[in-house]
Amino acid sequence: MAWFRKEKKPRQPKRERLEIPPDTWEKCEACGHTDLREKFERNLNVCPNCDFHRRIRASDYLAILLDEDTAEETEMDLKSTDPLSFPEYPARLAKATAKAGDGDAILTATGQLGGMPVGVGAMDFAFMGGSMGSVVGEKIARLGQKSLERKFPLVLVSASGGARMQEGVLSLMQMAKAAAILSQLAERRIPYVSILTNPTTGGVSASYAMLGDAILAEPGAVIGFAGPRVIKQTIGQDLPEGFQTAEFLLEHGMVDAVVHRHDLKQTVGTLLRHMNGKPAATGWTES
Amino acid sequence: MSTGVTLEFEKPIAELERRIEDLRKAAGDGQVSVDEEISTLESKLGEMRAEVYRNLTPIQRVQVARSSKRPFTEDYIRLIFTDFIELHGDRAFRDDAAIVGGWARLDGETVMVIGHQRGRDTKENLKRNFGMPHPEGYRKALRLMKLAEKFHVPVLTFVDTPGAWAGLGAEERGQSEAIARNLLEMSQLTVPIVATIIGEGGSGGALALAVADRVLMLENAVYSVITVEGCAAILWKADGKNQELRDRAASALRITAPDLLPLKVIDEIVPEPPGGAHSNHEAMATTLQEALNRHLEELRKYRPEKLVRRRRQKFLRIGQWSE
Numbered sequence: 001m002a003w004f005r006k007e008k009k010p011r012q013p014k015r016e017r018l019e020i021p022p023d024t025w026e027k028c029e030a031c032g033h034t035d036l037r038e039k040f041e042r043n044l045n046v047c048p049n050c051d052f053h054r055r056i057r058a059s060d061y062l063a064i065l066l067d068e069d070t071a072e073e074t075e076m077d078l079k080s081t082d083p084l085s086f087p088e089y090p091a092r093l094a095k096a097t098a099k100a101g102d103g104d105a106i107l108t109a110t111g112q113l114g115g116m117p118v119g120v121g122a123m124d125f126a127f128m129g130g131s132m133g134s135v136v137g138e139k140i141a142r143l144g145q146k147s148l149e150r151k152f153p154l155v156l157v158s159a160s161g162g163a164r165m166q167e168g169v170l171s172l173m174q175m176a177k178a179a180a181i182l183s184q185l186a187e188r189r190i191p192y193v194s195i196l197t198n199p200t201t202g203g204v205s206a207s208y209a210m211l212g213d214a215i216l217a218e219p220g221a222v223i224g225f226a227g228p229r230v231i232k233q234t235i236g237q238d239l240p241e242g243f244q245t246a247e248f249l250l251e252h253g254m255v256d257a258v259v260h261r262h263d264l265k266q267t268v269g270t271l272l273r274h275m276n277g278k279p280a281a282t283g284w285t286e287s
Numbered sequence: 288m289s290t291g292v293t294l295e296f297e298k299p300i301a302e303l304e305r306r307i308e309d310l311r312k313a314a315g316d317g318q319v320s321v322d323e324e325i326s327t328l329e330s331k332l333g334e335m336r337a338e339v340y341r342n343l344t345p346i347q348r349v350q351v352a353r354s355s356k357r358p359f360t361e362d363y364i365r366l367i368f369t370d371f372i373e374l375h376g377d378r379a380f381r382d383d384a385a386i387v388g389g390w391a392r393l394d395g396e397t398v399m400v401i402g403h404q405r406g407r408d409t410k411e412n413l414k415r416n417f418g419m420p421h422p423e424g425y426r427k428a429l430r431l432m433k434l435a436e437k438f439h440v441p442v443l444t445f446v447d448t449p450g451a452w453a454g455l456g457a458e459e460r461g462q463s464e465a466i467a468r469n470l471l472e473m474s475q476l477t478v479p480i481v482a483t484i485i486g487e488g489g490s491g492g493a494l495a496l497a498v499a500d501r502v503l504m505l506e507n508a509v510y511s512v513i514t515v516e517g518c519a520a521i522l523w524k525a526d527g528k529n530q531e532l533r534d535r536a537a538s539a540l541r542i543t544a545p546d547l548l549p550l551k552v553i554d555e556i557v558p559e560p561p562g563g564a565h566s567n568h569e570a571m572a573t574t575l576q577e578a579l580n581r582h583l584e585e586l587r588k589y590r591p592e593k594l595v596r597r598r599r600q601k602f603l604r605i606g607q608w609s610e
Contacts, residue, residue, distance in 0.1 A: 075610075083550070083607040084541045087522065134606030141603055163490075163512050165521065168540045169552050172490060172512040173605040176498045179470035180599040187475065203512070205463040206451075206491040211471055225462035225491070226453030234453045244458060254461050 028052055044261045053218045053261055055198060057100075058107040058124035061157045065120050065265050066111035073109045074119075075142050080104055080135045082166075089166040092128065100126035104135040105160065108143040110152075114269035114281050117150065119143045122157040123204070130160035132204050133167040137174025140208065144181035153191040153272045158209040161227070162202015175207035182211050191275035193268050196246065196255065201227050214271045215255045216264070217246035223255075294350050296339060300562070303332045336562030343507065345537035345546075346530075349515055351507045352487045353449075356565035358572065360387055360402030360445040363485065366572035367579070368393055368400060374431055376423075380460065383424030385416045385448070386496075388431045393443070394580060399435035401428045401496060402445030405486070419452040422465035425495050429469050432476055441479040441583055444496040449514065451492030466495040473498035474599055479586035481579060483557070484508040484544075485564075500598050501582045502552070504544040505575075506559040510552065511542040551605055555582075 026037045030052035040047070044064060045054040062071050079102070082089045105127040110119050121143050123130045140156065147154045163171035185192055194212025196205075198221035206225055209215075217223060224231075224244040232239055242248050246258045259267045269281055293301045307328050314321045343351065351357070364371050368391035375382040388401035403420065406412030428444075435442050451462055473480060482499035488510035504510060518536040519525035525532035541547065544556040557578050564571040586594065 077610040079609045081607055081609050084539065086539050087535075134608045137606055138608055165513050165518055165540075167607075168512055169510055169542065169547060170550060170606050172494055173552055173602060175467075175491060175494060176470055176474070176602040177605060179467070179498065180474045180602045183471050183474035184599065186471070203491055206466040206495075207470060208467070210461075210464040210467040223463075224458050225451065225466070226458070231453050231455070231458065235455065239455070243455070252459050252461070254464060 029054065046261050051219065051260075053198065053220055055125060055159070057126060058103065058122035058157070058159075061122035061195075061197075062107060062109050062111075062120060064261070065113055065122075065155060065157075065268065066109065066118075067113065067115065070111035071109045071120075072111060073103075073107060074146070075108055075139045076103070078104065078135045078139055080133055080167075083134070083170055084166070084168050086166040086168070092166065096126075096128045100124055103127070104139070105130045105132065105164075106136045106139050108139045110143075110146060113155070113265065113272065116269065116272060116276070116278065117152040118155055118272070119147045119152055120155045120157070123159040125159040125161075125199075128164065130158075130204070131162065131164035131171075132160060132174050133164035133171045134174065136164075137171075137177045140174075140178050141181045144178075144185060147190055148181075148184055148188060151188070151190060153193070153276060154185060155193045155195065155268060155272075156208055156212075157195045157197060158200040158204050159197045160200060160202070160204040160209075162204055172203065175203050178208040179211065182208060191272055193271055195259075195264065195268070196223050197221050199223070199227070201225065210254075212256075213275055214257075216257050216259045216267060217249060217255045218261060218264075219246055219258055221246045223249050294347070294354065296343075296347055300332065300335055300339060303328060303335060307332065333561065336566060340507070340559075340562055344534070345509075345540075345543050346515065346534045348507050348543050349487070349509050349537055351563055351565075352509045354563075354565055355405070355407045357486055358564055358568045359407075360400075360404050360447060360485070362568055363402075363445060363572055363575065364391060364400055366569060367576045368398070371400070374434075375427070377426035377430060379426060380423045383416075383421050383427060384414050385418050385420040385452070386424035386428050388428060390440075393576070393583070396583075397438075397440050398583075399431055399440055399442045400445070401431055401442065402485075403448040403493075403496070405447055416452060418448045419450060420448065420492060421452050421454075421457045422460045422462050425451075425465040425469050428496060429465075429472055432469075432472065432480075436476050436478050439478060441481070441586070442476070442499075443579060443583075444480065444482045444499065446482060446484045446488045446493045446497050446510075447486035448489050448492050449487055450489035451495070466491045469495040470498055474602070475595055477591035477595060479583060479589075479594060480598070481582050481586070483575065483579070484510050484553070487511075489514065498598070498602065500586050500594060500601075501554045503555045503557050503575075503578055503582070504547065504553040505557050505564060505571075506544055507563055508544060509542040510544075510547055511540050513540070515540065515542075550607075551601075 028047040031050035033049035196217040371391040373389040405418035406415040480499040482497040484504040
């Protein structure tokens with residue numbers, strides 16, 4: 001009777017199932033390409049399939065730009081306070097610190113770039129959208145002061161939605177503060193390279209981001225004074241395709257070059273050597 | 288946007304003004320003498336104006352600052368200066384009527400005057416773009432500042448804008464770059480710069496004319512990193528009609544002159560006539576003229592290098608943090 005009934009055997013897996021942690025795989029936000037996280041990281045978080053430049057942290061930019069083991073972070077003790085007693089600001093700060101670390105929206109460091117002493121500041125979008133308050137302005141001013149004293153070039157990587165609303169006009173004044181220090185660098189002929197990443201808008205773009213002796217932008221980065229949403233609201237129509245991207249700005253003469261993340265360090269190095277009166281570098285290695 | 292309508296808290300004042308006007312008309316017949324009654328009402332009007340304006344809330348100051356009855360840049364040019372000759376254009380793209388500027392004389396001495404210009408009615412506002420400049424406006428301003436520097440002439444600016452214009456052309460032509468360039472160049476201009484916030488000082492679009500040795504602010508002007516409406520929308524997802532949240536945003540942002548003086552963002556509050564600058568343009572202009580003269584006299588004493596060094600230091604010191 002039971003001739004057609006298959007004898008039930010407990011199924012035994014042929015081999016031990018591999019425990020894959022859930023964060024091993026990552027998906028490209030632009031094309032949906034899925035790959036090992038490690039592979040994304042090795043590629044500086046540029047999608048191996050579509051070349052989309054994913055957002056990375058300030059510490060990643062310091063690692064990309066500065067020679068190994070030369071970076072020394074500066075002004076680590078500067079912390080935001082709540083000068084206006086602004087609603088919910090202390091809680092927002094605490095949350096941002098827990099999420100993104102205690103460097104506020106910018107890390108500044110001195111180090112070497114291709115053997116050349118430089119000061120590098122990199123903004124961190126993960127900290128309150130990279131918003132610029134007193135601490136960001138002060139860190140830039142102090143890094144600029146170091147550049148003046150030691151005569152080394154300055155590199156700033158921007159990633160910001162603009163001024164930090166919670167510090168009111170004090171945030172607005174940081175634009176003037178950055179300009180005040182950059183005007184001194186200009187006077188002493190110390191080169192300054194500005195790197196724009198996604199996004200660079202508002203008070204940051206209308207200040208130091210647009211004042212580089214050379215201005216570089218990462219592919220696809222959104223760069224502008226007003227954010228796309230605000231403009232859409234103001235003019236009441238859709239924005240043209242590619243409006244306010246790095247490539248759009250290049251076409252309109254607002255940036256010097258759109259540079260792939262892989263080539264960032266070498267491009268900055270070459271520019272600084274030209275502007276610093278240094279001979280060409282030899283023996284560049286992969287960044 | 289600014290309108291000519293009477294503000295809510297000014298209605299009792301307007302009502303009294305109308306009564307006085309009516310009495311005058313009645314007296315016009317010459318039949319009855321109402322002089323005594325009118326003078327009583329007028330002194331009451333003065334008291335009422337002073338009383339209302341002594342206790343303005345931040346949002347009321349925003350409304351006053353935006354009022355189209357307030358004196359604009361061109362009014363101050365007419366009332367304070369002589370020999371004004373307007374200069375146009377950025378020499379690159381076009382003339383932007385949202386910023387006016389040119390040579391003028393302040394008590395006989397040549398100065399360069401530059402300011403945002405709003406419009407009183409719709410037609411004028413279309414021309415002036417509500418005082419919201421495009422990049423070419425800021426580039427015209429910079430051209431005039433460099434011209435002033437070339438001939439060792441001080442620069443006086445008047446700030447009165449909701450903000451720099453956010454639009455396609457403005458972005459294409461580099462709004463960010465134009466503002467940033469002004470901040471940098473004003474940090475190294477070798478002639479005295481005195482900026483006065485006369486109405487609304489809206490964010491980067493205001494700052495691009497306000498990196499100055501002295502920043503003065505009229506008593507009821509406001510100066511902010513973002514509009515109160517924008518702030519309320521971001522913080523509490525409020526739409527434009529929610530007045531309570533707009534009031535809260537206005538208070539939280541600390542945008543009034545008395546708020547900003549201790550933060551060292553401004554150097555002096557210029558008092559307005561009782562009832563606000565719009566109640567008496569001439570009196571306001573006289574007070575401002577005195578302040579401008581006083582500051583220029585002080586600033587003219589500095590050698591250019593020291594002037595620039597002090598200006599930079601002033602802005603380098605602004606901000607609060609712990610370490």
